[in-house]
Amino acid sequence: MAETSEAPVTPHSDVLAGHGHAHLPPTGFLRKHVFSLDHKVIGKQYLDLALVAVLTGMVLSWLMRFHLAYPAAAVPGLGKIAPGVAAGGIITPELYLQLMTMHGTIMVFFVLTTAPFAGFGNFILPIQVGAEDMAFPRFNMMSFWVTLVAFLVLLASFFVHEGPALSGWTAYAPLSAIGKAAGPGQGTGQTLWALSIAIFCVGQLLGSLNFIATTLDLRTRGMTLMRMPFSTWAWFITSIIGLIAFSVLLPACILLILDRVAGTSFFVPAGLVVSDQLQPHSGGSPLLWQHLFWFFGHPEVYIAILPGIGIISHVLPAFARKPLLGPKVVLSCMGAIAFLSYTVWGHHMFLSGMNPLSATLFSVPTLIITIPATIVVLLWIGTLYGSRMRFTTAGLFCLGFVSVFVSGGISGFFLAQPSIDTYLHGTYFVVGHFHFVMGVAAMFGIFAGMFFWFPKMYGRMLNETLGKIHFILTLIGVYAIFMPMHYLGLAGNVRRYSTFTDEYMKSSLPLHRFITYAALFTGAVQLIFLFNVFWSRFRGARATANPWDATSLEWSTSSPPPFDNFGGQHPVVVNGPNEYGTAGPAGDHLMQAPALAPGG
C-alpha cells in the first residue's frame, strides 16, 4: 500500500501482505461519522437510510390503504400537508398511482436491497471473514453516498411540477417513455425516477464489486471458502447476482432517459397516439423494456431474499443449538437459486403478448427454482427437529421467516403456470404473493439480523420483552394483511385500481376495509420496534462479546468491535461456522477462532 510504504514494517504486514489497514483511525467528526471509510460506519449508514426509506414507504402504503377502504373520504390532514397534489385531502386516481409507484420503488430498491445486502453485509461480512475492512474502502464510501443521492433524487420527484411518476415500480414503456402526454408525473417526475434508478445501479455495482473482492482476497488465516458462515456466502452470491443484474438495468435506464429527453425511439412504437397526440417516435419495442427490466427484476427478487436466507441459516442454528442440517446442500441450493434466477424473468411477462411457447419455456425453470428453495426450507425445519430452541426475539423472527416464506412460496407454484397466471396475474393474488415472499420474508430476515447483530453493532442489547411483543403482533398483522389478498385475487379483484366502487366489485369492500385496519395496526406496531432501536442504542443493557454463544468470527471480538475489527490481532480459523451441540471449552459449541493470534 502506498501510504504505508515509507513506514517501518507494520506488525501484521507479513501476515497479510498488502492487506493491512490502508487508512488510519480518523480523528475528525466528519471523517469518523459522515464521510467514513470504515465499513462498520457505512453499514450503519445504509441501515439508517433503509429505516428512513421504509418509514416513507409505509406511510405511502397507509394513504393507499385508506383510500381503498374509504374511496370518497378525505385523508385527515393530507389536504393541509400537501394542498398542491391532494386538494382537500382527496386522493385522485392519478395520485393513487403515484403513491403506488413510489411505495414500490422505495421499498424494493431502498429498503429490500439496501438493508439486508448493503447494510448488514457491509458491517458483518468483513468481520466474518476476519478482514480489517473492505477491499476498496473508498469505493465503499462512494457506494453509500451515490445511493443516498439516488434516494434524494427520487424523493425530489415529490416536489416537482405534477409530482412523481405513476407508471409503477416497473415503469413499463411506452407509458414511461413518452413524457407529459402520459399523465401527471410522467414529465419531470418520471425522468427523475429513471435518473434515480440509474444512479442507484452505479452505487450497487460499486458495492457488489467490493463484496466479491473482499470475500475472495481478504479472508484471514484458516478461513477457507467452505468455512465461511452461511450469511457471508449469501452476501457473496448476492453480490454476484447484483453485479450482473444492475449492469443490465443501468443501460436500460439510460435508453429510457434518452427516449424521454433526446427523442430516440428505443421503446416507443410508431404511430402511437396518447391523449389525442401522435407521439413523435418510430418503431421502438415496448416489449424490449420489459425484457431488460425483468432480466434485472427477477434476480432483484433474489437480491432481496438471498441475504435473508443466509441470515436465517446463520442465526437459526445459534438458537436451535444444533448444527444446520446439510450445510453443503444449503450452499448448493443458494447457488442453484442464483443461477436459475437468470432463466425465469419471462414469467413476469406471460400477459405481455409474448410467444406462448416462450411462456412455457419460462414456466419450467420457474417451477424448478422452487425445488432448491423447498430443500432449504426442509433443512431448516429438520434442523429444528429435536432441538432445544432458545426462544429469543431473533430466534422467533427466524421461525416467522420460515412461516411467511412458505406461505408466500406456495402461491408461487400456481403463478408459475401460464394458464393459471393468465387469470391471476392482474389481481391481488400476485400482490399477496410477492409481499409475503419478497416483502415480509425479507423484512423478517432484517428483523432477525437486527436482533442478532445489534449487540455487536452498538454494544448494547435490544430489549427482549419489547422485541417479543413486536414479533407476535407483527406476525399476526402481516397474515391479516396479505392472506385475504389471495382470496380477493381468486375472486377476480384487479390490482392497481384506486377504487372498487363499481357495482361488481363492491362486495370486496368489507375485506379491503379489514386489510386497511390490519395495515394501520401492523404499522403502529412497528413503533415498538422503532422505540426499541432508539432507546436501546443509548440505554440498552451492555452487551458482552458473545451474548448468543455463537461461533463465527464477529463474536470473537468485542462489542462493538475496535476500529480495525480485531484490535491489531488476527483470528486464526480452525473450525467451520456450524459447530453447535459439540462439547467444547466454551460450552456446547466450538468457536471458529478459539484464540486470536497476535499480529505478526
Add this chain to the structure above:
Amino acid sequence: MAASAMIFAALTSALMVRKGAAADWRHIALPPILYFNTVILVASSATAALARRRLLATWIVAADSRPGTVPAGTGLTWLYVTLGLGVLFVAGQLAAWRELAAQGVFLASNPSSSFFYVFTALHGLHLVGGVIALGYLIWRVRTAGDDPPEQALGAATLYWHFLDVLWLYLLLVLILRL
C-alpha cells in the same frame, strides 16, 4: 469488467430486438476515422503490454540488487505513450461524432444512429475511466519507493486490454448491424 461486459451484452441484445421490431432501420455509413481510431487503440494495447513487461523486469532486477529505490526505466515512458494514445482515441471518437453530425445524423435521427451514439458514448466513458486509471498508475509508479505497485499495474493493463477487445467487438457489431 464482468459488469461492463453485461452492460454491452444487454445493449447488443437490445439492438437485435429493436432491429427486428420495426422496418424503420436505416443503414448509416460509419465514419472512416473509426478505423484509424481502431489502429490507435490496438497500438495502445501493445504499448501497455510492453510497459508492463519492462516495468516488471526492472522491478525484479532492482529488488535483487539495490533495495531502497525502484527505478521505473523505459517502462514508464511506454505508460505515457499508452496514455497519449488513449487520449488520441477519445479525440478521434469525438471527431467521428462531429463527422456524423455534419452529415445531419444525430442521436435521434434513426434507430441505428441512436445505437451508434449510445455504444460509442458508453465505450468512451469506460475509456476515460481507463485513462484516469493509467494516470493514477503512473503516479503510483513514480512515487513507488520500496513497494512497486504490481497489483495496480496488472489491473490497469488488464482493464486496458479489455477496453481494446470490447471496442473490436463493438466495431464488429456496428459494421455487421448498422
